[in-house]
Amino acid sequence: MDVAVTDRADGVVLMAVRGALDIDTAPRLREAMHGALDRGRCRIVVDLGDVEFCDSVGLGTFAYSxxxxxxxxxxxxxAAPSPFLAGLLETVGLTGRIPVHATVSDALASAPGG
Structure with a gap:
């Protein structure tokens, strides 16, 4: 799993995740999120378009973050979860707490509250 982090001029941090997000790799995403938060960047959009797999540890990383x-x-x-991942997020109840958008552009353009 790879995480590409982009600090945007508008104060939003865009994290593009690629590969499997699981017990072995989720700590890398968590570290990237901690890094952003430690820099005072608390508005984060995660691009899930290239995520092939996500387990409970990956889901927990989203909830914690x-x-x-x-x-x-x-x-x-x-943003941009596959149909499988979108269904998984819905099944475990994360979509009621965390805004999920069809595209990265939609997530970036959404009103500040979600």
Whole structure:
């Protein structure tokens, strides 16, 4: 799993995730999110377009990061999940808490509250 982090001029951090997000790789995403939050960047959009697999540890990373972002006055938005991943996010109840958008552009253009 790879994570490409882009600090945008508008203050949003875009994280593009590629590969499998699982027990072995989720800590890399968590570290990238912690890095953004430690830099005072609490508005994060995660591009899931190239995620091939996600297990419960990956899902937990989203939930934890969402809580940290909100506690710091920001947000976490998920963008472009595959149909399988979108269904998984819905099944475990994350879509009721974390905004999920069809595209990265939609996530970036969404109103500040989600």
């Amino acid at each position: 969402h809580n940290r972002c909100v506690a710091d006055g920001g947000y976490l938005r998920l």
